[in-house]
Structure formats: structure tokens, C-alpha cells
Amino acid sequence: MLFAALRLNRKLKEKDEADPRTENNTKEGIKKEKKPKKEEAEHPVTTKKKSKEEIEAAKALKIKKREEEEQQRWRWWEEDKYEDGVKWKFLEHRGPFFPPEYQHLPDNVNFYYNGKVVKLGLAAEEVALFFAQMLDHEYTTKDVFRNNFFKDWRKEMTLEERVLISDLNKCDFRELHTMHKEKVEARKAMSKEEKLVMKEANQKIVEEYGFCILDHHRERIGNFKIEPPGLFRGRGEHPKQGMLKKRIQSEHEWLPPAGHHWKEVRHDNTVTWLASWTENVQGSCKYVMLNPSSKLKGEKDWEKYEVARRLKSCVNGIRQQYQQDIKSKQMEIRQRAVALYFIDKLALRAGNEKEEGETADTVGCCSLRVEHITLHDLLEDKECVVEFDFLGKDCIRYYNKVPVTKRVFKNLKLFMKNKEPGDDLFDRLNTCLLNKHLSSLLPGLTAKVFRTFNASITLQEQLQQLSNMTDKPAEKLLSYNRANRAVAVLCNHQRVPPKTFDQSMANLQSKIDGRREQLALAKSELKLAKKEVKAHSSDSKLQAVVERKKKAVQRCEEQLMKMEVQATNREENKQIALGTSKLNYLDPRISVAWCKNMEVPLDKIYNKSQRDKFAWAVDMTGADFLF
């Protein structure tokens, strides 16, 4: 079967589902290598002593595999680009993978309403289970969530069910909840063999659905699995939290024309998605797209950094201009200039308008409101300080106290004059206006390019400043992480500290303490040994002892240093997420060049999938690269 880009509709019939659990003995390729090894490990037929050789062999195999992979890699960056807009010439794929249909609960698991067992129909029961599964999540205690859920749930009920079930508080989902928890436990408790079977079944699905052929090359698909139905979980105070996210496919029988599984098969090669559908909660489109390692994504990524580098070469002029524009007679231009100042200096997002009541109340630069900033003529010994406090993307709080120029400060006062806290700070500005202006300054320039540019240039500068060739490997890595961290702070990439943070920090600390004692001991032993040597002039045996002790001290020191660096790094990273900037904002060529210059292996910086994503950069970048 050959599909071009496919467009689906949730009303359509489910595609023939290949049962992942069917027996199939024809395992090929990669799996063949893996399987026997594992079995050997479980049933050590011969001696364990072999393990060293085995490890060596495994290493060699890994290297060989890596090389093979490297040889097979599509070096699209060495090819000519297509004419504008064309994304591919040939595309073949299997269509997306659909989640399994819902099966009725076992007879002994009951839902109760008002204390009495109620056997729900398939539709209502499925939705009830969504709620039951989340019972120990905070979500289910929130009014908005509960109300939205209940409203949507009732829509799935039969008339009788709807008549009966009128109050969520009288619903008892506990048995469903327990069943779900048991299922999770059972999955965890599966034996190694069972887990392996599951893994292989999943592999099979990936093999079948997870790839497409694009212009004669096999490319990994990013999200080939259709999102299963469930309850919508927005972030922050989302007005739609708890609503039912419906199953993508046919609950409506009136479709589709016989023999056609898809709403429409489109052959549109100006587009990068393989399939799309409309999601019912927000009414937006969702897409099946390729993996970040694909040509389509990689090429775009590369281009993104090239635009950012172009900005680098003209950013001084642009900065001068917006400083000038702040004095403009036209209010619109002054607002634009101040907004751009923030975007450039603070790496704020553009800030599109959002429909009220449809999403959580978050803002970016252009959508800042008066209530989001406080002006301080003097704060902590600094003049003209702007205090920002607002919720940005994903409801992550942005809090920052920033000294600004007098001009900017005066303008902000002006913009805020006679306004209510809820009014727009930049009432004459929106992202469209701003971006139009930007693209007139430099083709391809938009607000978000500043984020990319400032992130990447910060990394480069920080790496330059922080790293020393003479440092130990662990120290070099700490420097890299610190540079990365500076970017994450700039971009406000946060995370909630892991639940186990304090504990694991304490554990590490006690390990450090232990090692310190060990070091002290080793040192005193060394001293003693040296004394011995002196006392008995140069006895060669004693000399050897000294050497040994010296080595021990050295080893101890190294390990201690390593752990201390690790502790510092972890502490500094407590609330900061490095991944997002690494993956989306930092030109990978900066990191590749740094690794070459510092003689740090690349895989200390990038894991496998990151190396795949940035293969183009890894391949083309020399030590002399400058962003």
C-alpha cells in the first residue's frame, strides 16, 4: 500500500490493526543479535570468568554497529536542496498505529452509584475508568476538572445512565481504581521473560509502523501511535481540564466509503506531516511527523541556526535602531522598540494573543499586562528596576528583577499611565506587527530568532570563559554544564526538583565524607611509608610501598574531586532543566567544536538520540567553528 500524506478524521473506521501479541518467529536483524546474549546472561552455561572477554566482544560489537550505522546514515546535508516549498518527492508509509479498542471490565469489578452497583455501558464505563485511573492525582479534586469531566462523561452515557447518575460525588470508582493499580503492579512484577516478550512485540510495531520511506531513505517517524482517548490534562489553571479527549476513529457508523479507510489521501509534498487529525477538546490539528533525526527536521533545524547566525552579524545595528526607536514620536514604534528590548535582553517569547477562557492565562512579551510588571526607581541599590512576575508558556513563572535604561524606564511609566492592572502593557503592539518589522530588517527574522541567537551566543561565550584545556575531564564537563545552565536560566527553563532530590544529595554528601576520611587515612599512611624509607635509606621494597601509597592517595583524590564536582553540578541544577535548551536553542556545532578543542568525547555531551538528531552538525563541524 502506498500512501502519500494521509489525512484522517476521528470519525473514520479504524485501520486494520495488527495484533502485536500474535506469535511470529521470524525475528531478524538487530533483535537476532540481542536475544541470545540476554539468554546467556540468565543461564550462565559456562564459567563466569568469560565475562571479561564477553564485555570486550560486546564493546567491539557496539563499535562495529555504530560504524555500520554511520555508514548507512543518509548524509542529506551533502545533497542539493529541493526547490522552495517541496519537502519530498517520494513518500511511503504504513499509516499510524491505533490504540486497542476498549474492553469491558471484568464482572467482579464494580462501579457504585449512591452505594449501589451500576453496570455501565461500554462508552460510559470507558470514560469512568479514565477518571478512576487518576483518582490519586490532584487533578480529580479540582472543581474545574470534576465539572468538565462530569459534563463530558454524561454525554457518553445512555439515557438511563444519565437519568440515574446526576451527582459526581455519589460516584464510587474505588474498585476500578484498585483494579488499575493492580494492573500496574502486575506489569511491574512481570518476569524478565515476560518483559522481553512485551518488548519484542513493541519492537515489531515499531518496525512495522515506526518508519517511512522518504526519497529512498528509511526514516524514523516521531509519533506514529495515535493518541489514545482520555481526560484532557491541561497545564496550570486550564479551563478545559477534565474534558474528554475522544478516541480517534469511528464511533460513527455512517462513514467511510467502502474500501477507503481514510478521510482523504493527499499527495501534498509541500508538507512534512504523514497524517493529521482534529482533536476535539481544543479543536486543533494534530500531526504525525518524523523523528528529529530525519532529514525534514534536521534541515529545518540547521536553517534555524543559520538565521540566528545571520542575526549575529547584524544585531548591533538592530540594537542601535531599537534604542533610537524608543525615542520615536509614534507610540506604536516606541512600544515595539521596548518590547524588542525585552525580547533581546531577556529572551522573552513573542507572546501571541490567546482566546480568553480557552486556555490557561499565560503571557509572553507582546501580551504582557500592566499587572505583570512593577517599576522601582530604586531597588537594592540599583536604579530603574523592572520587576517581572508572570506566567509564561506551560504556566512556568517568570520572575526577574532587571535594571533597564532610563529611557526604557520612562517609557514603561508612560505605557502604564491611566491603565488598569488587567490592561495590555503594549496596547499598540502585537506579534504580527513586531514580526513584520523584524522581517523587514532581515529576511527570516522573527521574535523567536532572538531567543535562539542569544542562547547560542551565550553558550559560546560561556564555554570560552569557563573552560580550560588543563582541567580534568570532570571539570571540563562541569564547565559545559554551567555554560548550558547559563542559557537555561536565560530562557527560564525550569523543572520541579525531583522528589528524591534532598535524599540523594544527602547520600552523595555522606559518600563524599566517607571518601574524605579514606583520603586522610591514605595520606597518613603515605607519610608513614615515606618516613620508613628515610629511616632505612633507600630500601627498594619500601620505595615500592611509597609508590603504591602515592597511587592510592591520587586515586582517592581523583574520586573525591569527581564526586565533589558532581555534587556542585547537581546542586546548581536543582530547579533548572538543561534539556530544552540543549535540544532546541543551542547550535550543536558549538558543542561539537568545543568537544574537539577540549578533547572531550562527544558522547559525554550528547546521548545517542541527541547525536542522531545533530548528525549533520557532528559530521560537518571542525574545531574552528564559530557561531
Next chain:
DNA sequence: AGGGGAACTTAGCAAGGCGCAG
């Protein structure tokens, strides 16, 4: 000239697998 939708990037969280210390 602005509203809305399509297309694509950016985002944090949670589960689970994997590696490492004890």
C-alpha cells in the same frame, strides 16, 4: 488589518529501563 486555521517548534512531566554501587 485582522481573524482564524494550518503547520511546525518548543515544553515539562512521568514511566520505565539501565547502569552502577554496595
Next chain:
DNA sequence: CTGCGCCTTGCTAAGTTCCCCT
């Protein structure tokens, strides 16, 4: 060898931008 913490991976929500339509 095993238990545990960390990292990777998957998931999907939430942004940005562009373009078309009115």
C-alpha cells in the same frame, strides 16, 4: 546480584509563525 537512583524516552500540551480569507 540486586536494589535504587538517574537518564532516556515517550507523550502530548502549548507555544510561534505564516498564510488565506473576508
